[in-house]
Amino acid sequence: MNSFTEENYLKSIFKLSTKTAHGVSTNAIAESLATKASSVTDMIKKLSEKKLVNYKKYQGVNLTKKGQDIAVSIIRNHRLWEVFLVEKLDFKWDEVHDLAEDLEHINSKKLTDQLDAFLEYPKYDPHGDPIPDKEGNIHRHQDITLADLKLDEQGIVVGVKEHSKSYLNYLETLNLVLGTEIEVKEIVDFDRSMSVVVNKKETVNISHQGSKNLIIKKI
Amino acid sequence: MNSFTEENYLKSIFKLSTKTAHGVSTNAIAESLATKASSVTDMIKKLSEKKLVNYKKYQGVNLTKKGQDIAVSIIRNHRLWEVFLVEKLDFKWDEVHDLAEDLEHINSKKLTDQLDAFLEYPKYDPHGDPIPDKEGNIHRHQDITLADLKLDEQGIVVGVKEHSKSYLNYLETLNLVLGTEIEVKEIVDFDRSMSVVVNKKETVNISHQGSKNLIIKKI
DNA sequence: CTCTTTTTTTAGACTTGTCTAAAAATATAT
DNA sequence: ATATATTTTTAGACAAGTCTAAAAAAAGAG
Secondary structure (H helix, E strand, O other): OOOHHHHHHHHHHHHHHOOOOOOEOHHHHHHHOOOOHHHHHHHHHHHHHOOOEEEOOOOOEEEOHHHHHHHHHHHHHHHHHHHHHHHOOOOOOOOOHHHHHHHOOOOOHHHHHHHHHHOOOOOEOOOOOEOOOOOOOOOOOOOOEHHHOOOOOEEEEEEEOOOOHHHHHHHHHOOOOOOOEEEEEEEOOOOOOEEEEEOOOOEEEEOHHHHOOEEEEEO | OOOHHHHHHHHHHHHHHOOOOOOEOHHHHHHHOOOOHHHHHHHHHHHHHOOOEEEOOOOOEEEOHHHHHHHHHHHHHHHHHHHHHHHOOOOOOOOOHHHHHHHOOOOOHHHHHHHHHHOOOOOEOOOOOEOOOOOOOOOOOOOOEHHHOOOOOEEEEEEEOOOOHHHHHHHHHOOOOOOOEEEEEEEOOOOOOEEEEEOOOOEEEEOHHHHOOEEEEEO
């Protein structure tokens, strides 16, 4: 059995390793877990002894198959719980992350799979992030953001790349939730902000900072 | 914030204090948590400093109002999660305890109350134990067991006093689940075992050990 | 009431995960 | 290439919760 702490390290390493081709650096892990590099080194040694990561001093780490399986199953838990909280318990999409951080560590294959069935096998969580299936397969969205769209192009909001409460709230004030239709009406050269038509109704303005974190499927 | 460990101590003290008029003894807590008396003493000092228990050396402990509120809210969580697991995720009543032991520590008033609403404010958990309401009120069953019934008396199964898997399984093989109607047909003097008619159909035999842990409402 | 047994507490040690400060290795710049 | 800056690791310390062994207090027996 692994502690919550170990599981959080594995999850962090998993997420960081999708962003870098090479080993994940000690500092990157420390930053993502709000801890110190020295603590990370200690934990990596432990995970390495448990054969959950491959590690050579000064070379960064990568998950082993075993480590990866654990990380993916925790992410699966996390995202299923988020769906549960939003769909069944009426939470808002900006309220569920912290609770899911706790719930994800409840370790029971049966619980996870029954929850999955109860929720009718959702493919995406409330932020559009894909939910790994029972076998651990993850179907990622293509990585097109609103900022990639050209004038007059249309799309549907399918996810976010930034999960902060403030960003999610900002989107909600613009009515930009999952499933929203968007058409780009204007791109301001100066600051790359955009005017977009939302659901064929209102026109809203969104900053570049906002548009580049909004994942879109072109239509 | 309190650690899982602290919460488990509070829960244990709460449960033990319903059984004894005086302070709860160090040894009793140690036994219930499968730990050593010396560890209990240490923890009690800590809880005492946090004003969650009243403690004088060698005199046992009692919960303060604050400690009791926490204990009750954890029990509320535990029992609501058990209902969820059985009603929504198709778990059996003998499978839910350990999972609920983990889930009960997820600390969110909103989560608890929304779950309660989602489950339509259940009054009892799958073992017939009463679920404390939002304000912490607990409506206990009267403490009549099958063993208290006389010949030809009738009752309905409303709970169990023993929660082990083996006992719950034993009951299930006898078709003695919550809501079952019972009529006492024979009481054997020698070993106090009983023959009872279940749901006006089959007659089954139950040992004294079995009958004294089955909580009944007379009809 | 005194002796014995049981319960509880203390003292000191160990584990897990953390930290700071300093040393070692690697990367960068000129 | 050599000096400088950055990253990573080591060494040693600390807090939480646990344990064993021994001491202190309370309870029970004759």
